[in-house]
Amino acid sequence: MLNRERTPLTGRRVQLMATCLCDAFYDDVAAATVEVLEHAGVEVAFPEGQTCCGQPAFNGGDWPASRRVVRHTVRTFAGEDPVVVPSGSCAAMLFHGAVLEFEKEPDAPAVEALGRRTWELADYLVNGLGVRTWPGRYPARVAFHRSCHSRGTDSVAAALTLLRSIAGLEVVEFGEAEQCCGFGGTFAVTFPHLSGAMGQLKLDHVRAAQPDVYVSGDMSCMMHLGGLAAREGRPIRTLHLAQVLRDALRGGEAKS
Amino acid sequence: MSAQAIDRFAATLPAETRASVYQSTKTTHEKRTRLLFDQFPDPDRLRTLAGEIKQHAIENLDTYLPQAEARLRANGAQVHWAGTAEAACAHVLRIMRERGATKMVKAKTMVSEEIELADYLGRHGMEALETDLGEFIIQIDHDHPSHIVRPIIHKNRREIATSFEREGLGAYNDDPATITRRARHHLRHKYLAADVGLTGANFLSAESGRIALVTNEGNSRFSVAATRCHIVLVGIEKIVPRDRDLGILLNLLGRSATAQDLTVYTEFISGPRDPAQPDGPEEMHVIFVDNGRTEVLAGECREILRCIRCGACLNVCPIYRQASGHAYRSVYPGPVGAVLSPLLLKENFPQKADLPKASSLCGACHEVCPVNIPIPDLLLRLRARAKEENVPSPGTPPMAPWALLASQPTAWRAALVAGRALNVLPTRLIPVPALQAWTASRELPAWRGGEFRRWLKARRRPAPPAAR
Incomplete structure (x- = not known):
């Protein structure tokens, strides 16, 4: 699985990798991530040169193209400070995928080193900083989406620890939670029928649980599911975990 | 309209077929999970250990294959080596001809599907009858299995009843018990009339030469009960070092495949009938089949050779559930098939280079695999290989400009x-x-x-x- 050696944390300074999706579509998620980290007493740096983790090309099989982006990312996130990502998928790309595609490359050690100090947000808060309870209040029924690239990592348990600790928040279960939503990066556009059918199944299960909000540690899944639901004319309310944590500090549901 | 064949296949799959595949796979998967986690404090450690045993075995085939051969010969069995599918089929035909045999009863074996043995024997005037109920139905329908463990997962009982009626096995009746009884009645006579019984081997211990066979219908046992000659087809990767390794592997196989503690029948056969034994085949021939496996072993996806053909990855796979097995155009469908099937084609890899792309890389297959095969990583390696070999991939966005x-x-x-x-x-x-x-x-x-x-x-x- 994805268990790995990690560089032990020393300070409380991190580099934020906002992810390309937040850079392009979900700025509020990135902003919430900053506020949540700062609330936890963490100093957040944002390397301006950042672009993307390289995953689209990696999954697409174009490893030379992907390595080009990963090399840029390694240069951009230089230094010793941990990298925190509000995405289980981008985090897994850095500590697992990139390592795989650099197996035979001379600069593999630099890629592995970046992987060892890369953390998904919830994992960083709970297992890195030792946060067990989150203050504030968020009166809502929340369904939590287990994004696939968090499989085998501690991120899902960490996110649920945080969510369940919030006053007023109820986590509701739904069917086949371990099943993929059908996003899968380029899979969503290369296999549109399968992707859509998997998404519909997920939406059926989530809607049956009647949550107020569907929360994830990955916006990619939410972009797919939210997009499908909106097209059907039956939109669902989706939020990133960071938004819920931030809004809890403000005492409840804020903008989506 | 999608550019990818598997996506198009899934889009046109009859809703009824999709529903039966989905129900059956989901139920088995959920039962498997309950069983494993109820019975073992940490089933993941079992999977890891089983994977290490199989990985060790395939990486040391040069030790274990000769050891197994020597043991089998000492046990009185005859051993044959087949580099290709054709060679394996030819061994079977030759053994049958040398004995003047014309009728074979066959237990379920995926490697016989892989080498298309039944068709080959048919073309050479031999009768090769499938005795596993699912495979028997596939055979009378001239169909192909769509699942490794449940070959007829894509069929419903009404279709089966119609087939039985057409084949003269009784008036239309879609009661499963009646269907099973009729098949049994038909097959019992065939067992008695057969000259040769053919089985696979779920495992073969190098230490003892013992093969382990699992079934739920007892048909492998019947196949070697009345026949004088037992032929075993076994992929070279089925070897395990020691008898005691079977303990963990059999424990995981039944639970992963059909959510059973153990299959109804488990047989251990180490050679032909001993003179002191009252019955059993007088001859046992073990045919080791390579058919591309050594090339897989030499490549970067060798972990796939750990596979024990339980089908758990098919059952959990959201793509398999939507598309069913025939979408993969291969004997081995689903996640394991998406890796193994293109690899077994060797230089014709491009013909099935689309299979590894039919995945959202969700990793559920890796999570359930009883021998811990990192299937998503292998799918990714094959995608990279396809790109390197410039295999066209319709619908995949170009990545160079983005990079x-x-x-x-x-x-x-x-x-x-x-x-x-x-x-x-x-x-x-x-x-x-x-x-x-x-x-x-x-x-x-x-x-x-x-x-x-x-x-x-x-x-x-x-x-x-x-x-x-």
């Missing part, structure tokens, strides 16, 4: 701003296939490129002195 953009921060930031055009232009007018494919069934969120960076800058701008 160029994503490695130049200034261009990236400019693109973030330029993307705002998406908010004003009708998407159907933008000639980007990936965008078209996305918006065919989904809304695109509003483009807010660069907004976060602006927010962050504004927030970090030092406040004017007066405010301090």
